[in-house]
Amino acid sequence: MEQVTRRNFIKFSSAAVVATASTGLLSNVTRGDVAEEGVEEIEGLEWNKIPCRFCGTGCSTLVGTKDGKIESVKGDPESPVNRGLLCVKGYGLLKIQNGSDRLTDPLILATSKSDPEPKYRKASWSEALNLVAEKMAAAKAEHGPSSVAMFGSGQWTIWEGYAASKLWKGGIQSNSIEPNARHCMASAVAGFATTFGMDEPMGCYDDFEHANAFVLWGSNMAEMHPMLWARITQRRLVETSTKIINMTVASNRTGEMADQEIIFEPQSDLAIANGIANQIILRGNVNHEFLNKHAVFKKGKLDIGYGLEDNFKFAEEASAVTFEEYAEFVSEYTPEVVQEISGITPQELSDLTDVYADPNVKVMSLWTMGVNQHTRGTWMNNLIYNIHLLVGKISTPGNSPFSLTGQPSACGTAREVGTFTHRLPADLVVANPEHRKFAEEIWNIPEGTIPAAPSYHAVEMVRAIDRGEVKFFWSQVSNPFQDFANLNRYVDAVKREDCFVVASDVYPTKTTELADVILPTAMWSEKEGAFGNSERRTHFWKQLTHAPGQAKSDLWQLIEVAKRLGLGNLFDYSASEYPLNEGQLHSDASVEAGFYMEKALWEEYRKFGLGHAHDLAPFELYHQTRGLRWPVVDGEETKWRYNEEYDPYVPEGEGFRFYGNDAKTDGKAIIWLRAYEPPPEVPDIEYPMWLMTGRVLEHWHSGTMTKRVPSLWKAYPHATANIHPRDAIKMDVEHGEKIRVTSRRGSCEVTVDIGGRVKPPQGMVYVPWFDEDVMINNVTLDAYCPISKQTDYKKCAVKIEKLS
Amino acid sequence: MKNFSVTPTAKTLAIGFSLLALVMVACTSADEPDPTATSPAPAATQAPAPTATPEPPTGGDTPLAPTETPVVVEEPTKAPDPTVAPVATTAPTAIPDDPFVILKSIIAEEALPNNYTEVAPGDGELLERLFPDAPPYAPHKVSDIRITTKSNKCVTCHEGGFSAGGSVATGIPLSHYTDQYTLDVSNDLDPRRYMCTSCHVPQVTDPLPWAE
Incomplete structure (x- = not known):
């Protein structure tokens, strides 16, 4: 065993830590050395902070550059989020921009979209953008503004999403703008909006170090939020009385570290949550003092449908009810009924109730796609809040119902900027005339410019392509033709060529395959950016490298198209107010404009939230910190909202106030009566198995970036179908053999994995969707939650055939 | 570039530019009034109806903002039908100067077991x-x-x-x-x-x- 050397220690530690390390400390170390022979440190790097490009955790990384090229990536020790650690994807960031098939020139389709090998010709930016602008103008003129659609994501930087929203709603006068966050977080948003009147979690990541119990509802955090899982792991190992319960429909890696894994039938989480509430009431653990002051009860519509029909509409009808009526409603969810619906035992229900009901246990509920991608996703979000409200375990350190986001800026961009058809920045909505007027004033555009009616949410948007209503569709920072459910219908629709498709991307994808124009796009370190993570933390980075070839940022593309539409004034700010900084590498958008475009957009954007509980700090502060959690009032971030002790928006003496509901319920949260209702499609004789889809640790979304990283691709080359060993015997398939998974909508071929990381129960197959060679979304069902309009990617009925 | 085998020839550029000329014409005729072009104080009649229903074209008089960089357009030789002309020029015999790009995704090239x-x-x-x-x-x-x-x-x-x-x-x-x-x-x-x-x-x- 080699003696540890200072050089080796530096290699595995962060620069900032090393700067203060003492050699005396090191000389005492007897632990084994770490370095492999021949692994040399890279000399002469310049280190800068930049948030990770992948999940909603919001880890900060330190990126080491030399001669304009990224040579190293490390966890940022100064980040309160990840504290110097990174997961395997984070290290893979080094290679995401360097794939040899990087798009570097604007391309215009020269053949038909149905051509098996479509051909393109290189174009100048002027030609490509003129064509894009012409098609937008023509579609608007002939078919109305709603026929002009933009599809973005929670991977837009904040100012990109803001610019897109301003251009669409305030310029083109179209509300046809949606992010793929609709597939990811819409149920969380609708849950927050219906219960608290205001989006995003009240707590923060500091809760991890305060909680004594963690209940995961449909969230495989060990793979999907690994650096937050590291904090839960730490808490569990240090405070050994801490309990982790993994609620899931298939055993997974998170379950390995859990103290208890509870497997339930798909969709039955609704019954379990109501069952817990019932037990809390029966045990006498309701915190009536908290409830009387801070909550009201409401009943909404039942039997609300599944959004399977085109032009599906839903309107809630809510009425006030009493606590007694609520108690009677949940009393139907006895342990026996819950067991019948969900398969969990009365003992398991009792164990779950224990962590919520015991006044001495601080409990965090954590959830992601299992709860959100659910045809009753909004209801399930409501039901988790119900439990926390009943016992008053909310908005205090460690007591935290916490909705985790999937994308790096699902919160910062999609939700806070409001790049949805019905929204405006800072929780404002287009349907409210006051909100529209407020936005029109900030944007300095005539009153009445912003259309009042939402047009298409994401699923309706692609259905409208199929119906011939959407004639122009522009995708940025997303890959819609790999990620929509029931893809066959929508791919066929696009191939009919009456909708002009523009794809801004970094690599060839399933979406660029269907594009009339492909715009090569700058990404991550090639532009200045801002993301907002799961805990309301807004964090910034500066541009560090140049984009290859002709690639330009999404922001630059949006502004250049705006100019061609005669809407350049939307992005014309004062060069004297927002001068460029000498010595700073400014983005293409700023260089083109001759002023600091990102700063100008930010300072305008933050006017939306100032003074009404969405306060964001001045631009420069974010470049100086590792991010701040909004509302940022007088330079101070807010850790726990709605709690007087931490939140300046709670009036003195009230203790708690859910002020998002000030107008509706005088600042009280709403406990909703939400029932168990079955999913729209269940296994039957013809299609006897459940299909569940999801992600894997090593890949991000559709794999566009991570499959270009050698270490990640070789760690998980292809999507597999995980099935139970008994199902494998029944179907006479072995590990590694190929099967065909077929639903009523389509099929795909995939290799069987038995005993992999995800271990479904009998009767279920799990297929991740990152792999463009395994197009599982040809199989999935495009049913959605009627309230949030979020697709349920977790449940549909399939059959499996062995391929000989 | 690895993925782009051949650069465009003069011929395709000419085709491109002719398309561009068409584009510019279309853009001029179909544009919308710029809501930000003048004073923010709107006359009620000028304000578009706040609705998502289709609107007829209104024929704006300033198709491109003053900030627009003028596009340099070479004299087009002819204006072929954009949907067919490029295909017609790629006869199989013309492979050595094939002006077209076929996108090759490296992750789709070969299956890795x-x-x-x-x-x-x-x-x-x-x-x-x-x-x-x-x-x-x-x-x-x-x-x-x-x-x-x-x-x-x-x-x-x-x-x-x-x-x-x-x-x-x-x-x-x-x-x-x-x-x-x-x-x-x-x-x-x-x-x-x-x-x-x-x-x-x-x-x-x-x-x-x-x-x-």
Whole structure:
């Protein structure tokens, strides 16, 4: 065993830590050395902070550059989020921009979209953008503004999403703008909006170090939020009385570290949550003092449908009810009924109730796609809040119902900027005339410019392509033709060529395959950016490298198209107010404009939230910190909202106030009566198995970036179908053999994995969707939650055939 | 560029420019009034109806904002039908100066099988890291290793560099025992680093179909 050397220690530690390390400390170390022979440190790097490009955790990384090229990536020790650690994807960031098939020139389709090998010709930016602008103008003129659609994501930087929203709603006068966050977080948003009147979690990541119990509802955090899982792991190992319960429909890696894994039938989480509430009431653990002051009860519509029909509409009808009526409603969810619906035992229900009901246990509920991608996703979000409200375990350190986001800026961009058809920045909505007027004033555009009616949410948007209503569709920072459910219908629709498709991307994808124009796009370190993570933390980075070839940022593309539409004034700010900084590498958008475009957009954007509980700090502060959690009032971030002790928006003496509901319920949260209702499609004789889809640790979304990283691709080359060993015997398939998974909508071929990381129960197959060679979304069902309009990617009925 | 085999010829540029000329004409005729063009104070009649229903074209008089960079357009030789002309110019015989680009996605080029190594722990050869600061790979089978609160087989072998059958497991580095804030070194692994598989992953044995 080699003696540890200072050089080796530096290699595995962060620069900032090393700067203060003492050699005396090191000389005492007897632990084994770490370095492999021949692994040399890279000399002469310049280190800068930049948030990770992948999940909603919001880890900060330190990126080491030399001669304009990224040579190293490390966890940022100064980040309160990840504290110097990174997961395997984070290290893979080094290679995401360097794939040899990087798009570097604007391309215009020269053949038909149905051509098996479509051909393109290189174009100048002027030609490509003129064509894009012409098609937008023509579609608007002939078919109305709603026929002009933009599809973005929670991977837009904040100012990109803001610019897109301003251009669409305030310029083109179209509300046809949606992010793929609709597939990811819409149920969380609708849950927050219906219960608290205001989006995003009240707590923060500091809760991890305060909680004594963690209940995961449909969230495989060990793979999907690994650096937050590291904090839960730490808490569990240090405070050994801490309990982790993994609620899931298939055993997974998170379950390995859990103290208890509870497997339930798909969709039955609704019954379990109501069952817990019932037990809390029966045990006498309701915190009536908290409830009387801070909550009201409401009943909404039942039997609300599944959004399977085109032009599906839903309107809630809510009425006030009493606590007694609520108690009677949940009393139907006895342990026996819950067991019948969900398969969990009365003992398991009792164990779950224990962590919520015991006044001495601080409990965090954590959830992601299992709860959100659910045809009753909004209801399930409501039901988790119900439990926390009943016992008053909310908005205090460690007591935290916490909705985790999937994308790096699902919160910062999609939700806070409001790049949805019905929204405006800072929780404002287009349907409210006051909100529209407020936005029109900030944007300095005539009153009445912003259309009042939402047009298409994401699923309706692609259905409208199929119906011939959407004639122009522009995708940025997303890959819609790999990620929509029931893809066959929508791919066929696009191939009919009456909708002009523009794809801004970094690599060839399933979406660029269907594009009339492909715009090569700058990404991550090639532009200045801002993301907002799961805990309301807004964090910034500066541009560090140049984009290859002709690639330009999404922001630059949006502004250049705006100019061609005669809407350049939307992005014309004062060069004297927002001068460029000498010595700073400014983005293409700023260089083109001759002023600091990102700063100008930010300072305008933050006017939306100032003074009404969405306060964001001045631009420069974010470049100086590792991010701040909004509302940022007088330079101070807010850790726990709605709690007087931490939140300046709670009036003195009230203790708690859910002020998002000030107008509706005088600042009280709403406990909703939400029932168990079955999913729209269940296994039957013809299609006897459940299909569940999801992600894997090593890949991000559709794999566009991570499959270009050698270490990640070789760690998980292809999507597999995980099935139970008994199902494998029944179907006479072995590990590694190929099967065909077929639903009523389509099929795909995939290799069987038995005993992999995800271990479904009998009767279920799990297929991740990152792999463009395994197009599982040809199989999935495009049913959605009627309230949030979020697709349920977790449940549909399939059959499996062995391929000989 | 690796993915673009041939650069456009003068001919295609000409076609491109003719398309562009068409584009500019269309753009001029179909544009909308600029809501920001003049004073923000709107006349009620000028304000578009706040509705999502289709609007008729209104024929604006300023198609391009003053900030628009004028597009330099060469004299087009002719204006072919954009939907057919480019195809017609690519006769199979014209391969040497094929002006068109076929997008080649490197990840779709060739299937890489999921053939992870079956090599037992202790028998694997070290793999070269992605870059010097990246975590090392697991050069052995990990699929049957479960990490629970009670047992962590990765740590059992790698703690201190366990020696088995003549080979020594790569030791867990000092950084993994160092408190990030106090810099105190402990005898216990930093509990945040307990989930080894969040960073240390196996690799398939086949080489990638493209150069790294």
